[in-house]
Amino acid sequence: MDALLSMWSSMAFNDLYWGNFVMWGIAFIFIYLAIKKGFEPLLLLPIAFGILLVNLPSDIMTPGEGLLWRFYHYGEEWAVIPPLIFLGIGAMTDFGPVIANPKTLLLGAGAQGGVYVTFFGALAAGFTIYEAATIGIIGGADGPTTIFVAAKLAPHMMGVCAVAAYSYMALVPIIQPPVIKLLTTEEERKIRMKSLRKVSKLEKIFFPIVTCIIICLLVPDAAALMGMFCFGNLLRESGVVDRLSNTAQNELMNIVVIFLGISVGATMPAEVFLSPKVLYVFGLGVVAFAAATAFGVLLAKFMNLFLKEKINPIIGAAGVSAVPMAARVAHKVGQEADKKNYLLMHAMGPNVAGVIGTAIAAGMFISVLK
């Protein structure tokens, strides 16, 4: 009898409470969305499993000992993983469209307006300034940057903010088109953009080097993210280290995403997640995305007042840094208005500029608030 009792107490059933079951439900929903609906599966599936694991009472997240704690601590708390993801993204990114049309850098900056609107909204909702900054960065639609800022300013919010950021990134094709259509006329959406000039190899090599120097000097707290981003881009554009570029884009990204996903999910045990604050974060997240989209589109319309060669304002929405998803969404909305209008490459300009914009916004928050 004693043996049975001690066997029972070694099992985890006794340590479960109702909150764990709710989190299991959330994990299952995410798994369903990832597998059946294809919602950002590369991240959502590991995150979902991390949520499940941490809600099965064990030592797996015990500070100092747990496996997932080690992934989390060395990867996120030490802010190693997000910059590594940026290394991969930089290696995947073609800056040709930005170099050919530098005005689009402004559109990338414009979409960061969503970050600040959400920041003030979060302050108004009662979050601390550190939490508000982290929630604001969700509006940048940039997962690694969100995690990076959370690690530096509000680690207890990391899981919630990361899940909010990635969930809404998966919803970009649903959130953005209505906002775009609300703010533009069909005529504006039909605007064809002049073809992009050919960008030389030399320009593509100089770009990451010059960008790195300028940004790291202006915003040193963005150095980790932007430095790795530019490094990855140089690996790609140099043409002489294809092995490294390919590894950065593929194997390294895959490895890092595995560690990132599962450890971010593991920061969401029921005790942390099931609080009203979380609902606020998710609510503000949608505000963030919609506002960023709106700011990008409105800035493009504003710029058109002064431009002879008009920008199609749809591509302003691509200033949200979900690469390349926001560019694809912009392209599709453009095709609805005129199926022979191919905005994809034009939208890549603001899209990649947005990544830089969000990293700079992150660096600025960190430098001002730390």
Added chain:
Amino acid sequence: MAAIESPMSGKVLEILVEVGQKIAEDDEVIILEAMKLENPIYAPQDGVVKEIKVKVGQQIAEGDVIAELE
């Protein structure tokens, strides 16, 4: 004789017409892949396909000639 030029850069995924085929404006000519998105490219006018200038798997740039029509 007219040339169908590519409106954007990308990789040729599928060629949907053959030499000698009669096509109409807005028919799909090829499928181009860019940013993991499949984009059908449409014929700018009616005509008969005279020559197809690209191969499946080829990376093409904006302005490259895809096919010639007459």
